[in-house]
Amino acid sequence: MLEVLKSSQQLIKESNMHLVFRLIHKHGCISRADIKKITGLSATTVSSLVEELIADGLVEECGIKDSSTSGRKAVLLQVCADGGYFVGLDIRKNQIIADVFALDFTSVFHTEVPVVPGQNLAMGILHAIGMASRDRRILGVTIGVPGVIDTKNNRLLSSTVLNAEDAADVYQTVFEAMPDVRVILKNNSGLVAYAEKEFGTHEQVKNLVSIDIDDGVGAGILIDGKIYDGGGMAGEFGHMSVDFNGKRCQCGNYGCLELVASIPAILRKTNCFSMSELLSYLESGDKKAEEAISDTAKVLAFGINNIVNLIDPEFIVVGGPIRALGDYLLAPLKKCFDEISLIKNKYIKYSVLEGNPVTLGGAKFVFDSIFDV
Secondary structure: OHHHHHHHHHHHHHHHHHHHHHHHHHHOOEEHHHHHHHHOOOHHHHHHHHHHHHHOOOEEEEEEOOOOOOOOOOEEEEEOHHHOEEEEEEEOOOEEEEEEEEOOOOEEEEEEEEOOOOOOHHHHHHHHHHHHOOOOOEEEEEEEEOOEEEOOOOEEEEOOOOOHHHHOOHHHHHHHHOOOOEEEEEEHHHHHHHHHHHHOOOOOOOOEEEEEEOOOEEEEEEEOOEEOOOOOOOOOHHHOEOOOOOOEOOOOOEOEOHHHHOHHHHHHHHOOOOHHHHHHHHHOOOHHHHHHHHHHHHHHHHHHHHHHHHHOOOEEEEEOHHHHHOHHHHHHHHHHHHHHOOOOOOOEEEOOOOOOHHHHHHHHHHHHHHHOO
16 A cells, blocks of 8 residues: 555656646746746645756756845746757658757757668667767657557558568667667657647647658648547558559559659659759749649649548648649649638648658657656
8 A cells, every 4th residue: 555655646746747847848937936826736846846857957047037026036947958858760761860859849960871771770770869869868769650550569560661571670679779768659740740730830729630742642640639640550641542543552552642642753744853853844834844733733632632521620731842842732732622622721731840840740749758747
């Protein structure tokens, strides 16, 4: 009974600690008295928790609160940016991208490690983490992968981008190598959607779909502000069939959207070697390029309309390198969507996030998993 009581008291203390830390993180500068008012905790409890956070290097005093009254001035608290770091990993076909973020989510380190054919992917990931964590106190790591994840066992089940057998045990390898660090394996599109909610212009949005168009086509789904994984396959937007008589995809299906709307597919249709070359053709009024983009917009509109009919999100955000096409793609996409949708003027827009949303979303996701209350 005594053991249970101690365990319960420890859980309450940790919950209160996380609550106080998140308040300091959210407000930037806040006094102990204001924390007491917001949380309802006693002054003694707040003082004790703050002292532990300071001793742990997570919080620091940052000045004196302005006051028109006489008497002792309240000391302000803020998060100590270099008190801990989070690593976000974006695993791609040919490279591993690693970004390190401080507690205030400023980016402090970036590296790109090539994936060598035949190399053990997990070892490559550990190498990237080792470079990222040098002389830094790492609190959490999120591994973003393109594919279907067994969320119960943290294993990659299938992917049209990665060799699923080579990547199946990346979580277990990293977890065993870093037992004192929170490690998370997530679909990269889900992390993009999370970054949109947390750092885009959608802070108050609870239901959002983020469509990422790059070498493949993926979708991250947020429902009630949380990443929706389903059984692990949620968000495989690129493998929605848009042509039953179309070519067979690597996934086994026919006429997948990814076969016609991914960047490689668009470049093949236009005989271009790069997005910049395609853009120059569009700017010059090239009819073949315009027709190819119009066809792509139409297919994407049909796919997005299916998503809207199923879950009716508040926003559809299109991200990835496809944004380089600007209104050449977005304008016909919106027009076609309005022509076929039951709900007109659904808010479809490009992402405004800079940098890598997979690594940023991953850093914030593992932060929230650690300090969630």
